[in-house]
Amino acid sequence: MSSFEDADTEETLTCLQMTLYHPDHLQTGRFQAIRFCHREKLPSHKVVNFGRHSSTCHYIFQDKQVSRIQFSLQLFRDFNSSVLSFEIKNMSQKTSLIVDNHELGYLNKVKLPPKCILRFGDYQCLVEKQDGESLTFFETQFALSPTCLLQENLWPLRMPVPENGPQSTLYSTLPTEMDENEL
Amino acid sequence: MSSFEDADTEETLTCLQMTLYHPDHLQTGRFQAIRFCHREKLPSHKVVNFGRHSSTCHYIFQDKQVSRIQFSLQLFRDFNSSVLSFEIKNMSQKTSLIVDNHELGYLNKVKLPPKCILRFGDYQCLVEKQDGESLTFFETQFALSPTCLLQENLWPLRMPVPENGPQSTLYSTLPTEMDENEL
Numbered sequence: 041m042s043s044f045e046d047a048d049t050e051e052t053l054t055c056l057q058m059t060l061y062h063p064d065h066l067q068t069g070r071f072q073a074i075r076f077c078h079r080e081k082l083p084s085h086k087v088v089n090f091g092r093h094s095s096t097c098h099y100i101f102q103d104k105q106v107s108r109i110q111f112s113l114q115l116f117r118d119f120n121s122s123v124l125s126f127e128i129k130n131m132s133q134k135t136s137l138i139v140d141n142h143e144l145g146y147l148n149k150v151k152l153p154p155k156c157i158l159r160f161g162d163y164q165c166l167v168e169k170q171d172g173e174s175l176t177f178f179e180t181q182f183a184l185s186p187t188c189l190l191q192e193n194l195w196p197l198r199m200p201v202p203e204n205g206p207q208s209t210l211y212s213t214l215p216t217e218m219d220e221n222e223l
Numbered sequence: 224m225s226s227f228e229d230a231d232t233e234e235t236l237t238c239l240q241m242t243l244y245h246p247d248h249l250q251t252g253r254f255q256a257i258r259f260c261h262r263e264k265l266p267s268h269k270v271v272n273f274g275r276h277s278s279t280c281h282y283i284f285q286d287k288q289v290s291r292i293q294f295s296l297q298l299f300r301d302f303n304s305s306v307l308s309f310e311i312k313n314m315s316q317k318t319s320l321i322v323d324n325h326e327l328g329y330l331n332k333v334k335l336p337p338k339c340i341l342r343f344g345d346y347q348c349l350v351e352k353q354d355g356e357s358l359t360f361f362e363t364q365f366a367l368s369p370t371c372l373l374q375e376n377l378w379p380l381r382m383p384v385p386e387n388g389p390q391s392t393l394y395s396t397l398p399t400e401m402d403e404n405e406l
Contacts, residue, residue, distance in 0.1 A: 085314050087270050109268055117330040131268050147300040
């Protein structure tokens, strides 16, 4: 049995592969809490938070520019479908989340396409979904990209035009240490 | 300042009023963990689980017929809207969740209308939403109905026709003690 299957049912698992990029990933330990090249099996009912807050988030970015909860991923099923889909919700009050060309404000959400690029601040993440049979579990797998995902010309995004220079629209002027997402 | 406002910002809070009914509510303690006639303030990013499992669920039904997580409620914002909306997702693999006339299977989800009736097993719940200004917090409030919500003729539901008698379609034949939603 491969790691792509549920050990009990031998059903294949839906897998979300996430390739992360940040221009300063070599200089700091922002990704040191992420286990790369490892498949993690999670229950389908789990809401997976990504962010800075270690007790609330399942995947942690060690970076004060990142919100306590930056975004959340969760599974759902369309009616009359046996395919698991992912929904992403922006949980940050200070930072927009860009899904391909769609900008999500606080608590906005979208269904993820099978392949897309997420952006928040200087972070980029290529997300690729592989469908599986199990409705009970799914898997995640992380990779690290040494090069910018947008400059590789693999993803012809129409970049939004910032008003005040590159990236300036992705972080607002709110303080980075505000108590958003405080439990 | 009333309890309907955020103490810091004085913004009014979106409130979800939930009126619960179960035919055996007097005989057992199924609702003893629910605090009735009390407004609870919760952060908008919180996913609120309802079910039997005390460590996973925020609101607990003490009833072995109820799944570990029966359903979840969470807030979101439509694009270009300042109004908070609620989404409900069925988290039970054994029991359908009926939202007015829409039957939700496992991991199916819908946006809640401003007023609706939820049903699962013998449980009924009238849900009424009051909009507020705050995007950071919302409130819940529970009431207990001594009478069936459907028979009061206040809610002209077109009841689905069960094949094997009343309520038989709402619980499947799966065992009640299966380990669904096991973390």
